[in-house]
Amino acid sequence: MKQVLFLLLLVGICMPEAAAQSKGHLTGGLESNSIYYVKDSKLKDAGSVYPDDHFGSNNYLKLDYTQGKFSAGIQLEGYLPALQGYDIGVYGNKKALLGVKYISWxxxxxxxxxxDIFEQFGSGMIFRSFEDRTLGINNSVEGLFGSYSYQDYITVKGLYGRPRLYTDYADSWVRGADLSISLASIANWQGILLNVEGSYVNRNEEVAEDIASIAKPNVDMYSARANFDWNGLNGRVEYVGKGKDVSPVLMGTTAKGHGLLAELGYSNKGFSILGTYRELKYMSTKLSLTGNGVGNILNYLPALTRQYTYMLANLNPYQSNGEGEKGGQVDVYYSLRNKNDRSKYWNFHANGSMFYSDKATTVKSRLLWRDINADVERQWNKQLKTTFLVSVQEWSPTHGMDDKTYVSNIFVLDGQYKLDKKKSIRAEVQYLYSQDYEKDWIAGLIEFNLAPRWSFSLSDMYNMGTTEVHYYNGSVSYTRKNTRLQLSYGRNRAGFICSGGVCRYTPAYTGANLTLTTSF
Structure with missing residues (x-):
């Protein structure tokens, strides 16, 4: 800890001095998210968990220095202790650490x-190192990375290092290479993008004695891809293969894995359509065979479904099944504009997604998820905008282990009215009808914005079916230049928090939340 603080102090002193002498550029950012947890008798049967001192705080301080072709940076992290629902507080063993450090040219x-390296090969099905503070994931690779590009024709990348696992590093080593060739540039085709690409990734780990008869030290993965874009038509296809690896559904045996991703889309003026298909089998790849939690992942397998911001539509989000799923989604969008008054328009959006389990992993193929939804956005004039959403969701509570599914019918009306250039008010009314699980829900939100600094909101989500519990929340935020401070208090339902289609479970809690973000 003393070494970390000394390094941070040294960087803080030296970087501004270096910037002044060489006209370099120093940037930074601070993010702090703290919660004071309050005991709540309404949540005693909802899986609520409280730390001993009723307090949790996740903090990140990032500094980056750039001068010409050279850059360097660090990120100091503090978990004092970690917020509830974050695996870094369960599997991490440090309260403060130098989470990211790098030099680059x-x-x-x-x-x-x-x-520490952040990189992605292709869609990420075989490798992605990234940070997502909402999920508590940072699986950056500590090591070396190099790349070479020759004009627009070819790009080659390579890396080697050990991946971060929460507050330490995994007992494994990762090496990989990626190649991209632009056939369109080589042939000098104008207005066309056509790339062929490929990747290779290897994870090497000393295998523990208790699984040495099953697992092997090396797992190899490869990817072959093609991308094109021409005259509004675009598409990509990627096939990945994976060598034998331990799978949680195989009960002590190993198997080879594979994945397929295909996308085809078209856009023209106010119309666009995109269809996506994905197939996964034994593709969940851990950083370490001995690690646990949502952060112990080497690749990126997001849910290819519509990502909602509305409370009830996001009540039971889909989580991808890397061990065996087949399915996809279709997304259609059309915008109708008033040629004489650009402040008036219609936006029409329809989306459908469906995924089934692989019969090899769940005895027979079963429905995992289905969502048929549509929304209409209407800008009536410069002041008033409304949105109406309907979503019919069907999902498996056992992730395909039996034939049981639950159905939710969700309706949302969202309206925003601008009182003047600085003041606006927004309101939501939501209703979920279901004969399954917790049955019916109702939710509402009202938000008042006083630009550019103040925002106030009140919301409530009430289960009318079984629990009869209110999940209320009130918040106020203040923004000045690059700094935003938000204070909120409320009751939060146990469930999954998702970011980019990747989810983590968070327990129910009631408490006060203080969030600070600033950059300089």
Missing amino acids: QDENFGFRAG
């Missing part, structure tokens, strides 16, 4: 980075 052709 980049010109028109060559790139080099030493330290």
Whole structure:
């Protein structure tokens, strides 16, 4: 801890001095999210968990220095202790750490980075190292990264290092390479994008004695891809293969895995359509065979479904099944504009997604998820905008282990009215009808914005079916330049918090939440 604080102090002193002498550029950011948990008798049967001192706080301080082709940076993290629902508080063993450190150099052709590396090959099905503070994930690779590009024709990348697992590093090593060739650029085709690409990733780990008869030290993965874009028509296809690896559904045996992703889309003026299909089998790849939690993941398998911001539509989000799923979604969008008055328009949106389990993992193929939804957005004039959404969701509570499914019918009316250039008010009314699980819900929200600094909101989500519990929340936020401070208090339902289609479970809690974000 003393070494970390000394390094941070040294960087804080030296970076501004270096910037002044060499005309470099120093940027930074601070993010702090703290909760004081309050005991709530209404949540005693809802899986609520409270830390001993009723307090949790996740904090991130990031500094980056750039001068010409050179850059360097650090990120100091503090979990004092970690917020409830974050695996970093369960499997991590440090309250403060130097979470990210790097130096890099980049010109028109060559790139080099030493330290913690964030990178993705293709869609991420075989490799993605990234940070998502909402999920508590940081699986950056500590090591070396290099890249080379020759004009627009070819790009080659390579990396080697050990991945971060919560507050420490996994007992494994990752190496990988990625190649992209632009056939359109080589052939000098104008207005066309056509790339062929490929990747290779290897995870090496010393296998524990108790699983040495099953698992192997090396797991190899590869990817072959093609992307094109021409005259509003675009598509991509990716096939990945994976060597034998331990799978949680195989009960002590190993198997090879594979994945397929295909997308085809078209857009023209105010119309667009995109269809996506994905197939996964034994593709959940851990950083370490001995690690646990949502952060112990080497690849990226997001849910290819519509991502909602409305409370009831996001009550039971779909989580992808990397061990065996088949399905996809279709997304259609059309905008109708008034040629004489650009402040008036209609936006029509329809979406459908459906996924089934692989029969090899659940005895027979069963429905995991189905969502048929549509919404209409109407800008009536410069002041008033409304949105109406309907979503019919069917999902498996056992993730395909039996034939049981639950159905939710969700209706949302969202309206926003601008009182003047600075003041606006927004309101939501939501209703969920279901004969299954917790049955009916109703929710509402009202939000008042006083631009550019103040925002106030009140919301409530009430289960009318079985629990008869209110999940209320009130918040106020203040923004000044690059700093935003938000204070909220409320009761939160146990469930999954999702970001980019990847989810983590959070227990129910009631408490006060203080969030601070600033950049300089």
